[in-house]
Amino acid sequence: xxxxxxxIYDVARVAGVAASTVxxxxxxxxxxxxxxxxxxxxxxxxxxxxxxxxxxxxxNGRTSMIALAISDITNPFYNEIIRGAQVAATxxxxxxxxxxxxxxxVVEREALDRAMASVEGIVLATTRMSDSAIRVxxxxxxxxxxxxxxxxxxxxVTDNPRGVRRAAEHLAELGHRRITYAAGPEASWAxxxxxxxxxxxxxxxxxxxxxxxxxxxxxxxGAEAAAAFVRNPTTAVIxxxxxxxxxxxxxxNAEGFAVPGDVSVVGFDNIFAADLVTPPLTTVAAPLHxxxxxxxxxxxxxxxxxxxxxxxxxxxxxxxxxxxxxxRRSRKRR
Amino acid sequence: xxxxxxxIYDVARVAGVAASTVxxxxxxxxxxxxxxxxxxxxxxxxxxxxxxxxxxxxxNGRTSMIALAISDITNPFYNEIIRGAQVAATxxxxxxxxxxxxxxxVVEREALDRAMASVEGIVLATTRMSDSAIRVxxxxxxxxxxxxxxxxxxxxVTDNPRGVRRAAEHLAELGHRRITYAAGPEASWAxxxxxxxxxxxxxxxxxxxxxxxxxxxxxxxGAEAAAAFVRNPTTAVIxxxxxxxxxxxxxxNAEGFAVPGDVSVVGFDNIFAADLVTPPLTTVAAPLHxxxxxxxxxxxxxxxxxxxxxxxxxxxxxxxxxxxxxxRRSRKRR
DNA sequence: TTGAAAGCGCTAACAT
DNA sequence: ATGTTAGCGCTTTCAA
Numbered sequence: 001x002x003x004x005x006x007x008i009y010d011v012a013r014v015a016g017v018a019a020s021t022v023x024x025x026x027x028x029x030x031x032x033x034x035x036x037x038x039x040x041x042x043x044x045x046x047x048x049x050x051x052x053x054x055x056x057x058x059x060n061g062r063t064s065m066i067a068l069a070i071s072d073i074t075n076p077f078y079n080e081i082i083r084g085a086q087v088a089a090t091x092x093x094x095x096x097x098x099x100x101x102x103x104x105x106v107v108e109r110e111a112l113d114r115a116m117a118s119v120e121g122i123v124l125a126t127t128r129m130s131d132s133a134i135r136v137x138x139x140x141x142x143x144x145x146x147x148x149x150x151x152x153x154x155x156x157v158t159d160n161p162r163g164v165r166r167a168a169e170h171l172a173e174l175g176h177r178r179i180t181y182a183a184g185p186e187a188s189w190a191x192x193x194x195x196x197x198x199x200x201x202x203x204x205x206x207x208x209x210x211x212x213x214x215x216x217x218x219x220x221x222g223a224e225a226a227a228a229f230v231r232n233p234t235t236a237v238i239x240x241x242x243x244x245x246x247x248x249x250x251x252x253n254a255e256g257f258a259v260p261g262d263v264s265v266v267g268f269d270n271i272f273a274a275d276l277v278t279p280p281l282t283t284v285a286a287p288l289h290x291x292x293x294x295x296x297x298x299x300x301x302x303x304x305x306x307x308x309x310x311x312x313x314x315x316x317x318x319x320x321x322x323x324x325x326x327x328r329r330s331r332k333r334r
Numbered sequence: 335x336x337x338x339x340x341x342i343y344d345v346a347r348v349a350g351v352a353a354s355t356v357x358x359x360x361x362x363x364x365x366x367x368x369x370x371x372x373x374x375x376x377x378x379x380x381x382x383x384x385x386x387x388x389x390x391x392x393x394n395g396r397t398s399m400i401a402l403a404i405s406d407i408t409n410p411f412y413n414e415i416i417r418g419a420q421v422a423a424t425x426x427x428x429x430x431x432x433x434x435x436x437x438x439x440v441v442e443r444e445a446l447d448r449a450m451a452s453v454e455g456i457v458l459a460t461t462r463m464s465d466s467a468i469r470v471x472x473x474x475x476x477x478x479x480x481x482x483x484x485x486x487x488x489x490x491v492t493d494n495p496r497g498v499r500r501a502a503e504h505l506a507e508l509g510h511r512r513i514t515y516a517a518g519p520e521a522s523w524a525x526x527x528x529x530x531x532x533x534x535x536x537x538x539x540x541x542x543x544x545x546x547x548x549x550x551x552x553x554x555x556g557a558e559a560a561a562a563f564v565r566n567p568t569t570a571v572i573x574x575x576x577x578x579x580x581x582x583x584x585x586x587n588a589e590g591f592a593v594p595g596d597v598s599v600v601g602f603d604n605i606f607a608a609d610l611v612t613p614p615l616t617t618v619a620a621p622l623h624x625x626x627x628x629x630x631x632x633x634x635x636x637x638x639x640x641x642x643x644x645x646x647x648x649x650x651x652x653x654x655x656x657x658x659x660x661x662r663r664s665r666k667r668r
Numbered sequence: 669t670t671g672a673a674a675g676c677g678c679t680a681a682c683a684t
Numbered sequence: 685a686t687g688t689t690a691g692c693g694c695t696t697t698c699a700a
Contacts, residue, residue: 005451007693018671023695033669052451054391055693059676063388065452068432074417076410076606083408086434090441095449098402098432100420107424115429117339117386118399219610246610272410276553276580278612341677352687357679367685389677392692 006047015043026051065095066299067115071108071126073100075217076271077241077288081125081146084292092300094120101128116141121299124148125292128187142302144295148189154302155313156295160190163284163318164197167238167266170282170320172205175329176236176264182225182248183213184240191240194268198238210234215244222247230255235263235329242267242274242283249277249325260327270321280323287316340381349377360385399429400633401453403446405460407434409551410605411575411622415459415480418626426634428454435462450475455633458482459626462521476636478629482523488636489647490629494524497618497652498531501572501600504616504654506539509663510570510598516559516582517547518574525574528602532572544568549578556581564589569597569663576601576608576617583611583659594661604655613658621650 012019017036025032025040032040043049057063068085070078082096089096097115101108105128112122121142124134131150137143138153145155171179181198184191195211202209212228215221222244229237229248239245245267249259259265259279267274270285294314298306346353351370359366359374366374377383391397402419404412416430423430431449435442439462446456455476458468465484471477472487479489505513515532518525529545536543546562549555556578563571563582573579579601583593593599593613601608604619628648632640 009693019693020672020695021670024670027695031669036669050447050451052693053448054388054397054452055676056695057388057676058392058678058693059695061676064448065431073420074413076413079408079410079413082432083434083436086407086432087436090436090445093448095445095452096432096434097399098416098420098430100417100430102417102421102424111424111429113384114387114398114427117384118388118429273607273610276584276607276611342679343677353677354679354688355686358686361679365685370685386677389692390679392677392694393679394692 005052006049008049008051010047011040011044011049014047015040061120063118063120064093065097065119066296066303067097067099067112067119067122068296069099069101069108069112069122069124069127071101071103071128073098075243076273077269078125079272080288081292081295084289084294085123085125085296086292087289088293088296088300094296094300101126103128105129112137121303123295123299125295142299144299144302146291146295149313154298156291156298157313157315158286158291158318159315160193160318161197161200163268163286163320164194164238165201166320167282167284168198168201168205168207170322170326171236171238171264171266172207174236174264174326176207176234177329178208178210178234178236180229180234180237181209181211181213182222182229182237182239182244183211183215184217184221184244186214188217188240190268194238194240208234213240215240217241218243219247219250222249223251226251226255230257233257233263236326237263237265239265239267242269242271242281245281245283245325246273246277249279249281260325261330264326264329266320266326274321275323279325282323282326283321284318285321286318290316339386340383342383342385344381345374345378345383348381349374395454397452397454398427399431399453400630400637401431401433401446401449401456402630403433403435403442403456403458403461405435405437405442405462407432409577410607411603412459413606414622415626415629418623418628419457419459419630420626421623422627422630422634428630428634430630435460437462439463446471455637457629457633459629476633478633478636480625480629483647488632490625490632491647491649492620492625492652493649494527494652495531495534497602497620497654498528498572499535500654501616501618502532502535502539502541504656504660505570505572505598505600506541508570508598508660510541510568511663512542512544512568512570514563514568514571515543515545515547516556516563516571516573516578517545517549518551518555518578520548522551522574524602528572528574542568547574549574551575552577553581553584556583557585560585560589564591567591567597570660571597571599573599573601576603576605576615579615579617579659580607580611583613583615594659595664598660598663600654600660608655609657616657616660617655618652619655620652624650 099111125146267283270283274281433445459480601617608615
């Protein structure tokens with residue numbers, strides 16, 4: 001009474017051919033006479049045959065699955081990235097295995113260990129792993145790191161230097177001369193490069209910059225940053241990301257600072273909420289969808305045997321979205 | 335030179351036992367003398383042996399994977415749900431396979447077809463499928479539907495009637511007598527029950543209600559709703575979800591309506607942005623994390639053989655979060 | 669162009 | 685308590 005799904009043998013029997021022929025008909029149609037191929041297709045359709053992906057994967061490891069590791073899926077930053085990844089995966093008929101690592105290195109290790117064997121490649125969208133741990137992992141399976149550069153491992157990043165530069169220019173044009181950088185987590189690769197790029201840009205643009213932090217990359221972290229900021233305010237701040245910027249603005253308002261009246265704020269990422277808050281946030285928009293898409297696309301290329309000379313980071317352009325959280329420096333000194 | 339991962343045979347050989355014994359040592363330790371079990375564990379550790387989950391799954395179908403189908407992963411509503419699901423899955427050492435169906439019935443069908451065979455059960459967090467299609471699917475694999483009730487299929491929903499009731503009471507207490515419901519997508523189960531519940535609550539509370547819509551469940555949908563609303567305004571509106579509420583408020587502001595001065599607005603879901611917009615949104619909060627967790631937890635129970643007499647919907651409590659988008663009805667007539 | 673047969677790594681009877 | 689032996693459903697030589 002068990003209504004098991006039909007196997008390749010069922011198809012073979014009904015079509016009057018050997019199982020291997022059925023297999024070929026699907027995998028390498030060229031090796032089968034078009035007549036039999038057609039018949040097999042017919043029978044398969046009638047029987048509702050669908051190759052069992054697990055069984056298929058066993059002999060040759062082609063599971064048609066890739067893992068997407070994200071340390072905090074709660075972060076709205078990832079939504080569009082996941083969508084992009086999903087689109088690229090679907091195009092290639094791959095399935096995404098989600099590894100939300102819940103901000104814990106241990107959970108991450110376990111999740112990836114578990115997933116490793118079932119998966120043809122991995123996109124590390126965010127990870128607690130050290131560079132060397134990542135390199136080790138990359139030895140075993142194709143890996144693409146997102147939003148971080150790890151030497152010898154292909155990556156996809158946004159053009160942070162350019163984004164930061166645009167933000168600084170924008171602020172400079174508005175008359176600001178001193179800029180505070182509200183840093184994100186210490187371990188963040190993006191944080192490091194943003195701060196470095198800002199210093200370089202400041203040099204050229206003859207701005208003064210200083211850094212406060214580190215802070216958690218959250219609204220709460222932004223509030224923390226505000227506390228540090230008010231002790232020695234400037235007329236402009238660039239925040240590690242939009243959530244920090246939002247938290248900062250709210251806390252600043254509570255302290256009696258007007259944004260952008262007294263201080264201009266720019267964030268990073270252009271998350272969904274950036275356009276919804278008051279004032280709408282000026283922010284360096286990352287090409288979220290493209291990042292997810294590109295990461296998976298390149299991963300699949302790697303899996304397909306592309307030389308990983310794509311070892312250099314692929315850099316995707318970001319752009320400044322000017323909204324209302326930045327304005328001309330007000331005359332009154334601050 | 336291939337550095338293949340060790341197999342069960344490697345462990346068996348080194349430990350000087352049969353492969354089946356190794357298998358037992360891991361799966362049913364009780365059936366192995368503690369001495370050999372210990373030795374096997376040793377050897378396995380030394381060799382860095384990890385059972386190949388695919389190979390393990392083939393004989394008995396226990397893939398330790400479940401699918402999570404979401405039609406629009408772009409919707410921030412799902413972030414916490416996914417996290418909850420992930421936590422429950424991780425607890426049971428299951429892995430989540432993500433099926434973002436990109437709002438397309440076709441993509442969904444394909445994605446699920448592909449995933450079906452690799453997965454022990456499915457959580458339908460959002461789906462385009464008809465009730466009957468879902469029932470068919472539930473015949474083949476354990477299924478839990480989230481946020482929708484399908485007869486004969488176990489589900490997890492939030493207590494919409496109670497949430498709506500609380501929203502209506504809140505508005506009534508503030509002196510509002512006429513409420514507009516800005517509907518979501520026609521196909522949405524939640525939309526249906528919200529509107530029905532609102533009518534019932536209105537009856538008891540002696541309120542007048544009317545409905546506008548359907549609208550897309552997005553900020554743009556909210557703007558649409560505003561256009562319809564202004565043609566015949568009321569002093570209060572309950573929106574299908576937070577995104578619609580936010581879009582509505584913005585469009586209303588653009589039309590010269592103050593919120594909550596002229597019109598009070600309440601949303602649903604309490605998404606991340608709800609607390610960030612101006613005014614902060616009064617909303618019926620869904621227990622997002624718990625929903626994801628419960629869905630997966632119950633699914634795993636089903637997989638574990640629990641009688642699906644859990645066929646009735648599990649209803650999780652929601653609660654009203656009062657923020658600043660609702661206020662006492664202003665005297666001036668509208 | 670097709671068939672036969674030997675696995676992929678693991679589990680689960682069935683023996684011993 | 686442990687070993688033997690078939691498979692799970694598919695792919696892939698190797699022959700024919």
